[in-house]
Amino acid sequence: MAQRKFHGTTLNACEVNGFALKEIRHRAGVFVPKHSHANAHVGFILQGGFTETFTRKTLECRPLSVSYIAPDLPHTDDFRNGVHCLVFEINPARLAQMRDVAGLREPIFVNGGRAAWLALRMYREVVREDAASSLSIEGLALEILAELARLEAEGAEKTPPQWLRQARELLHARLGENLTHDEVARGVGVHPVYLATVFRRYFRCTIGDYVRRLRIEFAAGEIANSDRSLCEIGLAAGFSDQSHFSKVFKTHTGMTPGNFRANLPGRHRPAYLRLIQDISAPSCSRRRVETKI
Secondary structure, three states, X not given: OEEOOOOEEEEEEEEEOOEXXXXXXXXXXXXXXXEEOOOEEEEEEEEEOEEEEOOOOEEXXXXXXXXXXXXXXXXXXXXXXXXXXXXXXXXXXXXXXXXXXXXXXXXXXXXXXXHHHHXXXXXXXXXXXXXXXXXXXXXXXXXXXXXXXXXXXXXXXXXXXXXXXXXXXXXXXXXXXXXXXXXXXXXXXXXXXXXXXXXXXXHOOOHHHHHHHHHHHHHHHHHHHOOOOHHHHHHHOOOOOHHHHHHHHHHHHOOOHHHHHHOOOXXXXXXXXXXXXXXXXXXXXXXXXXXXX
């Protein structure tokens, strides 16, 4: 079985203390047969999506999904719809250090949540590319891996009760509404205090924080994959106005909705949003290459 380097068009790249980060765009219609990678890596989807198939599982990667793939793990990739993503590889020495405290041996996949917010912040650092970017990228890479390892361990240890899964589904289904704890609790047949306690135990955040993150996930997906106005997207996500939407989005991702949209490949970037390059930061140098499959 062949080992492959990452294919597609590399838009940006940098190497930071054991981590090699690339911003990659894959054209639609490409299928990569069974292969593996010499280094472990984490992928984060900004636009589009693809299907990654392993011996025992298939991952449907979509916007704001984060995945970890161990080294030498056979899989296929189907880029039927094209994808824009961030990938960071972990060199063997750095991975060996982390395996003393985390497993990181099986594929790990999560859509949204804290890992996605950390990855969005990493994307901001790639876009900014200032003198502190290298330090920030390294810290974010470690935080992302810690979060994925924690999710892997928690998934092996416990499964949420059925009523809690129903509560989460209710929050997803009625995203644009301002539901109260009492309404959610009545919907699943438990006491509001018990709901709040168990929800935080399993999801490590309050219901309010979860809904806020869910709204940002929805909004980021719409910004990346639709031409709707930012005002329309903010209202559809449940924010009271564009100012509130912009403030919360920036708090979670480090970018305003407008900055996020402007920096996505294929989106027009107005002149007043064009980046100022910091020539004092050579460790995160940009380069563009075309890799043909």
